[in-house]
Amino acid sequence: MKSSIFLFLFLFIAVLVSFKSSKPNMGFEIPKGWPDPLYYFKGNEFTEDKFQLGRKLFYDPILSRDSSISCSSCHVSFSAFAHTDHALSHGIDGRVGRRNAPALINMAWNPYFHWDGSLGNIERQSMEPIRNHNEMDFNLDSAVSRLLRNKFYNGLFEKAWGDSEITVRRMLQSLAIFTSNLVSSNSKYDKIMRKERGVAFTNQEKNGYILFKKNCASCHKEPLFSTYKLKSNGLPIDLELKDYGHYTISEYYKDSFLFKVPTLRNIEFTFPYMHDGRFKKLKDVLKHYAELNPKTPYLSKELRKIKPLSSNDQKDIIAFLLTLTDKEFLYNPRYQFPR
Ligand code: HEC
Ligand code: HEC
Numbered sequence: 363m364k365s366s367i368f369l370f371l372f373l374f375i376a377v378l379v380s381f382k383s384s385k386p387n388m389g390f391e392i393p394k395g396w397p398d399p400l401y402y403f404k405g406n407e408f409t410e411d412k413f414q415l416g417r418k419l420f421y422d423p424i425l426s427r428d429s430s431i432s433c434s435s436c437h438v439s440f441s442a443f444a445h446t447d448h449a450l451s452h453g454i455d456g457r458v459g460r461r462n463a464p465a466l467i468n469m470a471w472n473p474y475f476h477w478d479g480s481l482g483n484i485e486r487q488s489m490e491p492i493r494n495h496n497e498m499d500f501n502l503d504s505a506v507s508r509l510l511r512n513k514f515y516n517g518l519f520e521k522a523w524g525d526s527e528i529t530v531r532r533m534l535q536s537l538a539i540f541t542s543n544l545v546s547s548n549s550k551y552d553k554i555m556r557k558e559r560g561v562a563f564t565n566q567e568k569n570g571y572i573l574f575k576k577n578c579a580s581c582h583k584e585p586l587f588s589t590y591k592l593k594s595n596g597l598p599i600d601l602e603l604k605d606y607g608h609y610t611i612s613e614y615y616k617d618s619f620l621f622k623v624p625t626l627r628n629i630e631f632t633f634p635y636m637h638d639g640r641f642k643k644l645k646d647v648l649k650h651y652a653e654l655n656p657k658t659p660y661l662s663k664e665l666r667k668i669k670p671l672s673s674n675d676q677k678d679i680i681a682f683l684l685t686l687t688d689k690e691f692l693y694n695p696r697y698q699f700p701r
Contacts, residue, residue: 388470388540389413389561393547394556396585399470401484408543411522414700417542419533420517421699424504426454426498433491433537435481436463439698442628442691443467449639453497454623459601462639465632467625467691470542471551471586477621477637479592480611488537489530502530509533528588546627546691547585554685555585563685570682573675577651579595580664581623587686592620596658596665597650607637619660630687644683 390397390410390444406412419425421434436451437443443466445451451459461477475481481490488675491497492505509515509528520526522536553561564572574582583589592608596621599605608620635641641650654661658675689698 372679373430388438389543390545393545393552393585395618396547397471398649399542400473401470401538403542406485406538408539409522411518412536412539413543415522416536416538417697417700418515419537420540423490424508424512425478425500427500427504428454430454431468431498434486434699436491439632439694440692441465441633444632446631446633449634450499454493454499457496457499459494460605461637462634464624465628466541466544467546467627468586469544471590475620478611479620479622480608480610482573484542485531485534485538488534488541502533504547506533544691544697547690548690549627549688550685551682552585552688564681566678566681567685570678570680573671573679574682577668577671578626580681582626587626588623591623593616593623593662593664594621594658594660595651596654596661597636597640600640603638605637626683628688628692629683631692644680645676648679652676 386403388399388403388409389410397462420433420437423429423435425432429497431454436445436453438445441500449456450464451461464477469475469484472484473482475484475487476490481487489502492500492502506528509519515528516526519528519532523532524558543693550561554563581591581593581595594607599619606618608617610614611617629644633642633644635644635647642646648671651665651668652673652675654665654668656666656668
């Protein structure tokens with residue numbers, strides 16, 4: 363009798379353990395208190411070799427028509443994979459794009475991609491810049507043939523995927539393993555939330571945090587600092603770019619001016635700000651929110667009741683936002699140009 367109880371317990375534990383380990387390997391631990399990521403790595407489990415292949419591809423101009431532009435031309439590690447030199451992204455032949463290159467942070471938690479929410483899958487997302495006329499202006503089959511002719515990549519694909527077959531899918535999935543592993547969770551804010559010793563908010567940061575929770579967190583929700591919903595924060599239209607956000611995709615008027623809420627992690631380094639990079643400094647952003655007219659057409663409801671922010675309030679919020687800087691992320695050699 364006793365032994366059958368033991369046997370039962372043993373089986374029970376074995377089932378539990380196997381259930382737990384049936385979760386695909388993602389390459390990172392889910393930070394404490396965070397939700398599960400949305401990119402589940404099913405069918406594309408993390409391996410170190412895939413990560414290194416994705417990293418190599420990310421930094422290699424081989425994926426652009428004239429081998430001049432790589433993903434990293436626009437997504438620079440020191441600025442949390444945004445681009446700080448110009449408002450609108452610059453691609454092949456000096457062509458200027460229509461939008462600001464967004465930071466790539468915690469991509470595995472994003473339900474969709476691009477400022478207008480037009481792409482639903484991180485694997486498919488990488489097709490976009492490779493084919494985009496203003497970015498890399500190439501096509502996927504030619505990119506694959508170029509990789510096939512390259513001995514170095516033959517070896518890397520074989521290591522990562524078990525044989526030397528190079529396909530569009532494998533190329534995109536390797537890139538996705540790299541970009542989805544760009545996880546930032548070690549800012550001062552995170553350390554305070556984890557109650558680590560010797561780290562505390564200053565009074566100004568504390569006040570900024572209170573104001574932030576009142577006025578900003580409904581869209582820039584902790585711990586990812588975004589709900590990733592499509593919202594309008596009331597920016598006036600740029601008459602030259604005429605970017606109507608999600609409307610461009612759906613063609614419903616009600617979707618006018620809706621843009622994906624960006625994360626605010628590492629915001630100190632991801633300037634210029636907004637979909638068109640119109641603001642150079644955080645103080646310009648705060649001024650926009652402080653002077654926002656609650657009757658702005660299409661403005662999302664969360665901002666219609668925003669209380670006036672004094673100039674001290676604005677400074678305090680900025681002080682809080684600077685606690686979201688994660689130097690371990692920004693200067694992580696693992697994310698940088700492979701040597
Ligand atoms: C010429 C500049 C440029 C190049 C090159 C480029 N990107 Fe981007 N990237 C952008 C811009 C601009 C956006 C925003 C596009 C939009 O919203 O319409 C973007 C968006 C993204 C996003 C979505 C981010 C989000 O929060 O929704 C990912 C992921 C991404 N790029 C990865 C890559 C990868 C991988 C490559 C290389 C295969 C690459 N990019 C090459 C400029 C570039
Ligand atoms: C209604 C939801 C909403 C609220 C509330 C909100 N924002 Fe935003 N925020 C957005 C959206 C949407 C964008 C992107 C808009 C665009 O580019 O067109 C944005 C962009 C930003 C950016 C630029 C980020 C980048 O990477 O370019 C900063 C900084 C920012 N918000 C800070 C704040 C602060 C501070 C508050 C509170 C005072 C706040 N937001 C309140 C929706 C919101």
